Amino acid sequence: MTSSTLTKLPRLNAPQLHYLPNGLTIVAEQMPVDAVNLNLWLNVGSYVEPDAINGMAHFLEHMVFKGTERLVSGEFERRIEERGAVTNAATSQDYTHYHVTCAPQDFAKLAPLQIDVVLNPTIADDAFERERLVVLEEIRRSEDNPRRRVFTRVMELGFANSPYQRGVLGEEGVICQLQAQQMRDFHAHWYQPQSMTAVVVGNLPVEDLVSIVAEGFSEYGNCRDLNQELHQALNQKFSQQHNQPFSIYSNYKNYQSDVVVPFTDIFRQEYVDETLQQARLILLWRVPGLNQLNQTYALDILSGILGHGRTSRLVRDLREERGLVSHIGASNMNLQKQGLFYISAQCAVENIPEVEVAILDNIRTLQTELVSEAEINRICKKVANRFIFSNETPSDRASLYGFYQSLIGDLEPAFDYPMHIQRQAADDLMQAAQDYLSPDAYGVVVVKPN
Numbered sequence: 001m002t003s004s005t006l007t008k009l010p011r012l013n014a015p016q017l018h019y020l021p022n023g024l025t026i027v028a029e030q031m032p033v034d035a036v037n038l039n040l041w042l043n044v045g046s047y048v049e050p051d052a053i054n055g056m057a058h059f060l061e062h063m064v065f066k067g068t069e070r071l072v073s074g075e076f077e078r079r080i081e082e083r084g085a086v087t088n089a090a091t092s093q094d095y096t097h098y099h100v101t102c103a104p105q106d107f108a109k110l111a112p113l114q115i116d117v118v119l120n121p122t123i124a125d126d127a128f129e130r131e132r133l134v135v136l137e138e139i140r141r142s143e144d145n146p147r148r149r150v151f152t153r154v155m156e157l158g159f160a161n162s163p164y165q166r167g168v169l170g171e172e173g174v175i176c177q178l179q180a181q182q183m184r185d186f187h188a189h190w191y192q193p194q195s196m197t198a199v200v201v202g203n204l205p206v207e208d209l210v211s212i213v214a215e216g217f218s219e220y221g222n223c224r225d226l227n228q229e230l231h232q233a234l235n236q237k238f239s240q241q242h243n244q245p246f247s248i249y250s251n252y253k254n255y256q257s258d259v260v261v262p263f264t265d266i267f268r269q270e271y272v273d274e275t276l277q278q279a280r281l282i283l284l285w286r287v288p289g290l291n292q293l294n295q296t297y298a299l300d301i302l303s304g305i306l307g308h309g310r311t312s313r314l315v316r317d318l319r320e321e322r323g324l325v326s327h328i329g330a331s332n333m334n335l336q337k338q339g340l341f342y343i344s345a346q347c348a349v350e351n352i353p354e355v356e357v358a359i360l361d362n363i364r365t366l367q368t369e370l371v372s373e374a375e376i377n378r379i380c381k382k383v384a385n386r387f388i389f390s391n392e393t394p395s396d397r398a399s400l401y402g403f404y405q406s407l408i409g410d411l412e413p414a415f416d417y418p419m420h421i422q423r424q425a426a427d428d429l430m431q432a433a434q435d436y437l438s439p440d441a442y443g444v445v446v447v448k449p450n
Contacts (some may be wrong), residue, residue, distance in 0.1 A: 023194025036202025037394035055170015115216035298432035
């Protein structure tokens with residue numbers, strides 16, 4: 001085992017990185033709060049799924065809690081709850097993560113259980129069929145949610161050249177035809193130590209935190225060569241069954257997934273949703289993702305200047321002064337391979353043309369006039385405070401560390417984020433607006449109530 005302390009100067013965060021021979025990365029930090037949080041991050045989400053099994057990563061997240069050879073279904077939750085601990089999980093486009101928070105004196109008992117359910121789910125056929133119904137109901141509830149329907153339209157247009165366009169939950173038709181053995185193969189392929197980051201933060205010595213986690217993975221020895229052989233066998237098996245490769249690279253024949261393909265014109269899509277009370281107008285631009293991290297900072301600031309808070313430009317202009325919208329905001333979505341900068345407004349149908357023109361006028365202003373120092377300082381203060389607030393609990397820190405280590409492979413950008421924001425000058429922001437936010441080439445999604 002090797003380790004390195006990620007501290008150069010005294011600062012709020014002082015985690016340590018540890019690497020096990022089986023490829024597992026452990027991030028550990030002692031924190032004087034009477035709790036311990038274990039986060040297990042896996043580099044698998046809907047992005048890596050072939051189209052034929054879209055939704056598998058999320059479905060598997062459900063099945064992980066349905067029992068192992070050591071823990072019958074429901075036993076894990078019972079042991080967690082009897083000690084007053086909490087556990088949950090989430091699946092996204094880029095990752096899946098599982099977490100448990102407990103008292104320090106319970107960590108040695110509960111951490112091995114969390115590791116067991118993640119690494120060793122039985123995925124029994126009968127449990128698989130029962131949980132399929134739960135996942136299908138989740139998909140139907142999502143489709144019944146107007147906000148989720150609008151978001152789906154935005155993702156489909158914004159990520160038209162990428163697997164990110166697909167839903168994390170998958171489609172009903174795909175979920176209905178998935179087989180339990182496919183899931184067992186999927187788990188064996190992706191749920192390996194070298195594809196995982198274990199983050200543990202809480203009030204125990206770092207040596208104890210690392211030792212407990214390492215012990216939970218002890219049956220997974222130095223298995224890099226074994227995993228390579230296993231993956232080759234699984235690839236061959238999946239290819240025979242589905243006439244397509246199992247690997248992530250099967251997506252590359254259908255998507256330009258590692259290349260940001262900007263809009264070259266105005267692409268407009270309109271829909272009707274009778275459940276809405278007001279229209280939704282979303283303008284979007286394809287921008288760099290986390291794999292071009294240095295290009296994202298200026299866009300983060302621009303989203304804040306345009307649409308974060310009552311003093312932001314779009315809120316002040318379109319809602320407070322002109323009354324054209326009931327809500328408006330801006331976001332810079334940072335996924336691993338690509339980003340999406342979008343501005344979303346709610347307004348009366350008759351106001352849509354005027355609102356779109358006003359948004360573009362604000363974009364043009366960013367491209368031609370330097371942002372004031374006061375506006376930049378406002379965003380910097382919000383970023384700094386948000387960073388402090390997101391470090392208050394073991395769960396907060398474990399999530400922060402897991403996200404950056406898993407998706408970027410480096411913890412330093414997590415700590416340096418406020419500094420990078422503060423380094424953005426007015427001319428950097430103008431250049432980013434010119435490079436990525438063209439007022440003549442963007443996507444538009446309009447959803448009308450009738």
